[in-house]
Amino acid sequence: MAASSSIITPGTRPVRWDSVFCDIDGTLISTKLKILPKTLAAIQYFGRNGIPFTIASARGPRSVGLLTAEYDIRAFVIAYSGGQIFDEKGNVLWQKGMTRDDAEKIIRFAPLTGIDSIWSVFIPGAWITQDAADHRITEDEEVVRVQAVQGKMEDIPAETPVFRIVFFTEDKENGDLLVALLKKEFPSFHVTKSWFNMVEVMEGSVTKAEAVVRLCHLLGRQPENAVAFGDNYNDEEMLRAVGHGVLMANGPEDLKKRIQFITENNDHEGIANELQRIGLIP
Numbered sequence: 001m002a003a004s005s006s007i008i009t010p011g012t013r014p015v016r017w018d019s020v021f022c023d024i025d026g027t028l029i030s031t032k033l034k035i036l037p038k039t040l041a042a043i044q045y046f047g048r049n050g051i052p053f054t055i056a057s058a059r060g061p062r063s064v065g066l067l068t069a070e071y072d073i074r075a076f077v078i079a080y081s082g083g084q085i086f087d088e089k090g091n092v093l094w095q096k097g098m099t100r101d102d103a104e105k106i107i108r109f110a111p112l113t114g115i116d117s118i119w120s121v122f123i124p125g126a127w128i129t130q131d132a133a134d135h136r137i138t139e140d141e142e143v144v145r146v147q148a149v150q151g152k153m154e155d156i157p158a159e160t161p162v163f164r165i166v167f168f169t170e171d172k173e174n175g176d177l178l179v180a181l182l183k184k185e186f187p188s189f190h191v192t193k194s195w196f197n198m199v200e201v202m203e204g205s206v207t208k209a210e211a212v213v214r215l216c217h218l219l220g221r222q223p224e225n226a227v228a229f230g231d232n233y234n235d236e237e238m239l240r241a242v243g244h245g246v247l248m249a250n251g252p253e254d255l256k257k258r259i260q261f262i263t264e265n266n267d268h269e270g271i272a273n274e275l276q277r278i279g280l281i282p
Helices: 024-028 037-048 061-071 100-113 135-144 172-185 208-218 233-241 270-277
Strands: 019-022 053-056 076-079 084-086 092-095 117-123 126-129 164-169 190-195 198-202 226-230 244-248 261-263
Touching: 019 024, 019 208, 024 226, 024 270, 037 053, 037 270, 053 061, 053 208, 061 076, 076 208, 084 208, 092 208, 100 117, 100 164, 100 172, 117 135, 135 164, 164 172, 172 190, 172 198, 190 233, 208 226, 208 233, 226 233, 226 270, 233 244, 244 270, 261 270
Parallel strands: 019 053, 019 226, 053 076, 226 244, 244 261
Antiparallel strands: 076 084, 084 092, 117 126, 117 164, 164 198, 190 198
């Protein structure tokens, strides 16, 4: 798919682009789960030139930390699709989750839909699931490099915040249907998809977009001066919240109809190529 056309004269850097936000899976890393050379060089360029770089992911902070340590990346982190925000040293700047009781209500509802799914919840320091041996869990473990723990909701202390619920379905169609049913039953919560079969639920005000806006303000910057990259439905609001939101070519076809700027896919340096086109890197 053709990449977006440059919105400025190639080779020049507009003053207004002063921060970058980037999803991980399907965006920052390739299908082989690696950061490509030109993209890594761009991140290193940001560090040398005082341009804040933020990883905005559905992953938890431990998984993101493994990636940043592997590549020696200095980055702010938005974890759990907006549930937590960390500074470059790993200090929590802000966080918000739903109550355990609310999470239990949502989890109890899912089987009533008749859709085959398995639940996981993400709380401070832990990923808890109903069946750690399920193939959908073990496959995700290989990607995020963090191990889930099998458990029950009642084992979680009542005061513990739940940052994110994920329902793993068997296919896209059931994922789409579960999203619709959860939105209807729980309209005050934020329901979206982070992968074709991964339905995620957060507290109603928790989105990547809200976290991006919040972090921009904490850094004394404006969202309209920011650039963001993503590849899936849980990135859409973030791409609309910034001045230049860019969808990867490997994103869903229906999203491509709604997002103006599209770059090459995550196996062909889509991030670095777009950053060069808009003049943010040489």
